[in-house]
Amino acid sequence: xxxxxxxxxxxxxxxxxxxxxxxxxxxxxxxxxxxxxxxxxxxxxxxxxxxxxxxxxxxxxxxxxxxxxxxxxxxxxxxxxxxxxxxxxxxxxxxxxxxxxxxxxxxxxxxxxxxxxxxxxxxxxxxxxxxxxxxxxxxxxxxxxxxxxxxxxxxxxxxxxxxxxxxxxxxxxxxxxxxxxxxxxxxxxxxxxxxxxxxxxxxxxxxxxxxxxxxxxxxxxxxxxxxxxxxxxxxxxxxxxxxxxxxxxxxxxxxxxxxxxxxxxxxxxxxxxxxxxxxxxxxxxxxxxxxxxxxxxxxxxxxxxxxxxxxxxxxxxxxxxxxxxxxxxxxxxxxxxxxxxxxxxxxxxxxxxxxxxxxxxxxxxxxxxxxxxxxxxxxxxxxxxxxxxxxxxxxxxxxxxxxxxxxxxxxxxxxxxxxxxxxxxxxxxxxxxxxxxxxxxxxxxxxxxxxxxxxxxxxxxxxxxxxxxxxxxxxxxxxxxxxxxxxxxxxxxxxxxxxxxxxxxxxxxxxxxxxxxxxxxxxxxxx
Amino acid sequence: xxxxxxxxxxxxxxxxxxxxxxxxxxxxxxxxxxxxxxxxxxxxxxxxxxxxxxxxxxxxxxxxxxxxxxxxxxxxxxxxxxxxxxxxxxxxxxxxxxxxxxxxxxxxxxxxxxxxxxxxxxxxxxxxxxxxxxxxxxxxxxxxxxxxxxxxxxxxxxxxxxxxxxxxxxxxxxxxxxxxxxxxxxxxxxxxxxxxxxxxxxxxxxxxxxxxxxxxxxxxxxxxxxxxxxxxxxxxxxxxxxxxxxxxxxxxxxxxxxxxxxxxxxxxxxxxxxxxxxxxxxxxxxxxxxxxxxxxxxxxxxxxxxxxxxxxxxxxxxxxxxxxxxxxxxxxxxxxxxxxxxxxxxxxxxxxxxxxxxxxxxxxxxxxxxxxxxxxxxxxxxxxxxxxxxxxxxxxxxxxxxxxxxxxxxxxxxxxxxxxxxxxxxx
Numbered sequence: 022x023x024x025x026x027x028x029x030x031x032x033x034x035x036x037x038x039x040x041x042x043x044x045x046x047x048x049x050x051x052x053x054x055x056x057x058x059x060x061x062x063x064x065x066x067x068x069x070x071x072x073x074x075x076x077x078x079x080x081x082x083x084x085x086x087x088x089x090x091x092x093x094x095x096x097x098x099x100x101x102x103x104x105x106x107x108x109x110x111x112x113x114x115x116x117x118x119x120x121x122x123x124x125x126x127x128x129x130x131x132x133x134x135x136x137x138x139x140x141x142x143x144x145x146x147x148x149x150x151x152x153x154x155x156x157x158x159x160x161x162x163x164x165x166x167x168x169x170x171x172x173x174x175x176x177x178x179x180x181x182x183x184x185x186x187x188x189x190x191x192x193x194x195x196x197x198x199x200x201x202x203x204x205x206x207x208x209x210x211x212x213x214x215x216x217x218x219x220x221x222x223x224x225x226x227x228x229x230x231x232x233x234x235x236x237x238x239x240x241x242x243x244x245x246x247x248x249x250x251x252x253x254x255x256x257x258x259x260x261x262x263x264x265x266x267x268x269x270x271x272x273x274x275x276x277x278x279x280x281x282x283x284x285x286x287x288x289x290x291x292x293x294x295x296x297x298x299x300x301x302x303x304x305x306x307x308x309x310x311x312x313x314x315x316x317x318x319x320x321x322x323x324x325x326x327x328x329x330x331x332x333x334x335x336x337x338x339x340x341x342x343x344x345x346x347x348x349x350x351x352x353x354x355x356x357x358x359x360x361x362x363x364x365x366x367x368x369x370x371x372x373x374x375x376x377x378x379x380x381x382x383x384x385x386x387x388x389x390x391x392x393x394x395x396x397x398x399x400x401x402x403x404x405x406x407x408x409x410x411x412x413x414x415x416x417x418x419x420x421x422x423x424x425x426x427x428x429x430x431x432x433x434x435x436x437x438x439x440x441x442x443x444x445x446x447x448x449x450x451x452x453x454x455x456x457x458x459x460x461x462x463x464x465x466x467x468x469x470x471x472x473x474x475x476x477x478x479x480x481x482x483x484x485x486x487x488x489x490x491x492x493x494x495x496x497x498x499x500x501x502x503x504x505x506x507x508x509x510x511x512x513x514x515x516x517x518x519x520x521x522x523x524x525x526x527x528x529x530x531x532x533x534x535x536x537x538x539x540x541x542x543x544x545x546x547x548x
Numbered sequence: 549x550x551x552x553x554x555x556x557x558x559x560x561x562x563x564x565x566x567x568x569x570x571x572x573x574x575x576x577x578x579x580x581x582x583x584x585x586x587x588x589x590x591x592x593x594x595x596x597x598x599x600x601x602x603x604x605x606x607x608x609x610x611x612x613x614x615x616x617x618x619x620x621x622x623x624x625x626x627x628x629x630x631x632x633x634x635x636x637x638x639x640x641x642x643x644x645x646x647x648x649x650x651x652x653x654x655x656x657x658x659x660x661x662x663x664x665x666x667x668x669x670x671x672x673x674x675x676x677x678x679x680x681x682x683x684x685x686x687x688x689x690x691x692x693x694x695x696x697x698x699x700x701x702x703x704x705x706x707x708x709x710x711x712x713x714x715x716x717x718x719x720x721x722x723x724x725x726x727x728x729x730x731x732x733x734x735x736x737x738x739x740x741x742x743x744x745x746x747x748x749x750x751x752x753x754x755x756x757x758x759x760x761x762x763x764x765x766x767x768x769x770x771x772x773x774x775x776x777x778x779x780x781x782x783x784x785x786x787x788x789x790x791x792x793x794x795x796x797x798x799x800x801x802x803x804x805x806x807x808x809x810x811x812x813x814x815x816x817x818x819x820x821x822x823x824x825x826x827x828x829x830x831x832x833x834x835x836x837x838x839x840x841x842x843x844x845x846x847x848x849x850x851x852x853x854x855x856x857x858x859x860x861x862x863x864x865x866x867x868x869x870x871x872x873x874x875x876x877x878x879x880x881x882x883x884x885x886x887x888x889x890x891x892x893x894x895x896x897x898x899x900x901x902x903x904x905x906x907x908x909x910x911x912x913x914x915x916x917x918x919x920x921x922x923x924x925x926x927x928x929x930x931x932x933x934x935x936x937x938x939x940x941x942x943x944x945x946x947x948x949x950x951x952x953x954x955x956x957x958x959x960x961x962x963x964x965x966x967x968x969x970x971x972x973x974x975x
Contacts, residue, residue, distance in 0.1 A: 056663070056696025
């Protein structure tokens with residue numbers, strides 16, 4: 022058993038729901054106990070969809086367990102077919118139904134429905150949401166596109182020279198972080214390159230669309246967590262190349278354009294010319310100088326984490342001090358990225374471990390998920406959201422892609438916004454006793470005023486206490502005037518200064534930290 | 549899944565037949581009760597023993613209101629617990645020990661059963677006994693089930709309170725008569741009721757659940773209890789088995805419901821008519837005045853309740869009698885005739901009652917009825933709005949202070965607001 026306060030991912034059947042809900046003309050019959058319909062809320066509330074997810078739950082109860090739950094499943098599947106008339110059906114079990122072993126796949130087959138029925142085996146006690154989505158998409162693609170596969174060994178026919186190259190966009194789902202706008206941005210970008218999008222899937226696709234995936238010249242894998250498995254199968258079966266670069270960030274978008282242009286045989290020069298994104302200039306303008314070396318901690322799914330780290334390091338001039346993911350399936354990629362920034366990757370789905378890491382590293386900015394928002398709030402570190410899981414505010418009404426050139430613009434604003442504005446940061450460093458603008462309140466451009474709410478104050482005090490205890494636990498003690506001097510260092514770098522000074526003192530066997538030690542350490546480590 | 553043979557209540561009579569349906573139920577499981585219970589009982593912690601789905605439900609349902617350190621968590625069952633590679637009981641003990649080390653201030657720990665733990669028959673009551681020995685000096689450990697297969701939404705509170713009742717101190721047979729108010733109420737509502745009972749001279753009054761696990765009221769043969777919530781069937785039964793006697797009353801919604809509810813206690817404690825009138829007159833008058841603001845907007849409007857919390861029948865009674873709304877259908881997940889006897893008598897003629905659910909058929913009925921207002925869960929609300937039906941999401945009724953005189957206007961406003969908004973918007 023694992024003690025869990027938060028979970029970064031839902032169970033795998035929620036991943037399957039994300040595929041079904043993204044698509045049109047498909048229905049998912051889910052063997053699940055009463056209550057599991059809570060998952061509908063994710064789509065109707067968080068993503069604000071205006072339709073019920075195409076999911077029928079058997080919602081069995083305790084009194085049904087003595088009788089024939091298999092019969093309940095068959096009835097539900099039959100009635101769902103009659104009522105919704107889907108073109109294809111997914112059938113599967115949730116965690117509780119997995120325990121009673123009714124075999125939804127076999128039962129649905131016995132119904133002999135006149136449509137393709139794709140059985141899903143999603144081990145709930147082993148795997149999670151993204152894996153469930155990936156597996157569902159893969160099986161759906163195999164089941165629907167498989168019948169159109171050429172004989173093994175057949176060469177891909179040459180593209181008709183009179184036709185623009187076309188690709189599929191693979192990976193966007195329901196409940197995906199900014200999937201809606203990423204698709205729009207990348208579709209536009211590809212169009213400017215002279216490339217058409219044949220099918221976007223699963224988002225907005227029908228089973229008939231899935232059946233013709235093999236017709237495109239190549240595949241663009243937008244979200245490897247969802248689509249890499251399916252894309253691999255398409256490459257093997259239809260000899261369609263698949264892109265490897267995820268176009269999040271300015272540099273990644275350039276690389277993506279070059280990769281796609283190469284695959285499609287088009288000239289990218291016109292698209293790359295000029296100033297396709299504002300990020301480079303904004304980041305080079307002198308206003309951004311104070312961003313240099315800001316210490317940032319990054320956590321989320323593998324794709325967004327790797328992309329954010331590159332942006333932070335190469336495009337904004339931050340210093341990546343920590344990097345991690347909950348996507349175990351992609352741990353290797355994240356480890357490699359972490360190594361290139363000289364840090365060790367944190368691969369975990371334990372929220373408490375992430376919290377501990379953030380507390381230990383004292384970053385000045387956290388880029389993470391909804392959960393890191395809570396961690397950052399507790400530790401009073403600025404934070405921006407870069408990855409699912411996210412809450413309703415991260416399904417915005419406005420156009421907010423993460424991908425492509427406009428995505429880079431959005432990201433610049435998003436990453437910089439929570440940080441203290443440059444002038445305010447300077448003034449705080451100079452004048453410390455201001456009753457209104459002091460360093461224990463939110464930056465004033467965030468408008469939260471000087472008086473934090475009562476309960477926040479309590480959290481803050483206990484956190485500071487904890488930090489004090491943690492540092493006192495070491496062999497070194499702080500002289501009173503050194504402690505005072507430490508408080509003159511702005512809040513967002515104070516933790517780091519404290520730690521550096523203590524390390525400095527420990528390494529030199531000093532029992533007491535004086536004002537001199539503090540400044541010695543400062544001179545030793547630099548900022 | 550029987551076809552809809554719709555029955556009608558003719559004379560506000562408790563004998564009326566009820567449409568009973570089985571099929572897909574679009575409801576929460578009992579685990580969601582934790583979201584308000586952990587705030588009510590401040591020294592209690594709720595540890596769900598379940599799957600990732602349970603943990604996911606809790607964080608989705610609690611949503612943005614979750615705070616850095618909630619007083620609930622999930623012990624997620626893993627493959628090795630199922631394969632018998634790890635003794636599930638030893639694992640549970642380890643997790644509880646880890647948890648109590650992290651939160652030493654916790655005085656009461658609930659091990660909350662879920663569908664997976666019930667299906668694999670993990671005996672949480674024995675686990676609670678075992679852990680009680682280990683943590684006897686610091687933390688009391690109880691268990692109940694909030695699983696979807698056994699409980700629907702607010703029934704989770706019923707199961708929790710039913711687990712608390714055996715822990716209540718025994719009041720002797722010689723003890724003077726006391727009143728117990730049963731069911732979670734917002735603190736502000738609890739305080740108002742306490743003042744009213746004081747003014748009436750009714751008491752001593754205890755509340756279940758209490759704000760702290762160390763303040764459990766006594767119970768015995770001279771305890772009379774008033775149900776503040778309609779969904780507490782098991783709690784009622786267990787209280788009765790300890791000798792306490794239930795007072796029959798409608799639930800304290802609106803001026804009428806609150807008056808009748810207080811009257812049941814006043815009559816039992818021999819409060820004379822003039823004192824009752826004197827004490828309640830002001831509140832009653834204020835409630836009526838507050839309700840009058842919404843009369844015009846709500847009168848004559850039809851309302852359709854999807855099943856959710858078991859509050860549906862008392863709320864429909866309030867809306868029809870005090871605000872003249874028309875009832876299209878009242879769906880309830882369970883209908884306990886004994887608990888609702890006084891309510892059923894007050895229901896208007898012609899109200900369609902349904903118990904249980906086949907959500908697709910019920911949606912068909914709602915679409916056919918085209919009610920002015922549909923009370924339903926968040927899984928249905930936006931889709932119905934998109935079809936042009938105005939909705940009131942039901943869960944809010946469980947999270948808002950709505951009982952008593954002072955909240956009568958607020959309660960009406962909850963139903964008036966979506967209609968007001970629909971009328972206001974020009975987009």
